[in-house]
Amino acid sequence: MIPSPEQVHVAVRRYAESDPTGWGTGLSPEGAWLALGAACLEVLQGELDPRALLPPHPTRRRMPPKTLVIWCAANVFTAPLEWVAQFLVLGSRVVLKAPTGAEAPLRALVEAFEGLPVELVEAPHQQAWGLLAQADAVLAFGSDRAMTELAGRIPPTTARSLHGHRASVAVVQGHDAALAEALALDAALHDGAGCMSPAAVFCLGDAGALAENLADAMAHMQRRVPRGAVHPSIGPAWRRRTGLARILGDCLEGDGWAVPLLPDYRAEPATLPRMLPVHPIETLDDLEVLRGWPLSTCATDLDALRSIASLGFCRICAPGTMQRPPLGRPHDGVDVINALCRQISLERS
Structure with a gap:
């Protein structure tokens, strides 16, 4: 069953109440709480109605990926949250590939989303390439070099949205x-x-x-x-x-x-x-x-x-909102949700 926006909101609130001070983020305790709270608030205040995320079209069907792999980076520990929330309400199973040495925030996220189709894989990159063959779509963040290597490992027919340095x-x-x-x-x-x-x-x-x-x-x-x-x-x-x-x-x-x-x-x-x-x-x-x-x-x-x-x-x-992007925006100029959905033209008479 596809999770409802309300179920996802409950999970986000649980995540917001998690204690990030022991996650090894490199931030001070106050900084970790500030970052976690800001990210959760944007999701809770954003639009999670599937019909708003993927508006119906009379001649086109956009099919969300059955399995989405999110290849996570270590520098911004909250980055996967917004995408987990949006793709869950669209019906995707979300698999998080943890960055080596920065697994704790993702463990907490998966724990907060218990009962929903979110999974965590903790393995070095070289041991996790097999995930890519199982994915219908891949969303990834990291260095330009890491994204270039990843692009070469993703099957040609798999939808992807890869985001390097900006x-x-x-x-x-x-x-x-x-x-x-x-x-x-x-x-x-x-x-x-x-x-x-x-x-x-x-x-x-x-x-x-x-x-x-x-x-x-x-x-x-x-x-x-x-x-x-x-x-x-x-x-x-x-x-x-x-x-x-x-x-x-x-x-x-x-x-x-x-x-x-x-x-x-x-x-x-x-x-x-x-x-x-x-x-x-x-x-x-x-x-x-x-x-x-x-x-x-x-x-x-x-x-x-x-x-x-x-x-x-x-x-x-506006100044003051640079690191608090709203839910549903393009990322790096890419409409990520559309990019990772399969586009079907409906041409029946």
Whole structure:
């Protein structure tokens, strides 16, 4: 029997009540609770009516996969939740392939969804390729290299939606405290991991004032939701960016956070945990520095959506919602549900 939206909501609430502090996410206890709560809330507030997810069409039938394999990444532990919820109400059996060393969040998810067709496979990649032959569709997240390898293992006729590295930024004109607090939240969720976390803020207004307010907001966020443990390998990149900012602009830095103020040509498409660079720009034409970036999300307070979208962004949202995408949206510009359904043309007279 296909689970109802109400049954899925009950399972999501159970997941939201699970204690994530022992899951080894790399986040602080406060950070883990914040990330879990944000992800569950988006699902609970979203639309899970199957007729809304797959609206009826007079001459076309879209058949959800009987078995969907979700190949999970380790950087954003909540990422599979929205897809599990949506495909369950469409009637799919969902098999989660856990990332090695990051199985605990998925164990908790499967436990919360007990009684519903959600399964977990814990095995190294090399021992899990057989899953792909059993799948009607594959949804995967990870590095570009991992997605390339995975694509070569999926049978040619199997539907797939594979998502590698993407970069996200904010483009703003304001500099007030409320905007800074929203951007600090975007940077704090998952400690900057994930393709929707801001790698940079481009400011058309008073970039210095924004940097100062952002520093205050980042410091406040660090006190409320401390940054998790940082791997020693992050140190050299952190010191390089902050040192460069002190030479070329300015750097506001505290315990567990940094706001480098740098020229736009020094923007980089990679995030560091709780570092949010600010880049002054004079016009939107200066955003040409983003050409060639694998773009995901842009948070903005501007109305120039067409100009921003033309750069290649897949999603445009308000500051403060970058890492809280709504249910049912395209992901990386892909209508994932349609991409993973079998399309049947009904042409009977």
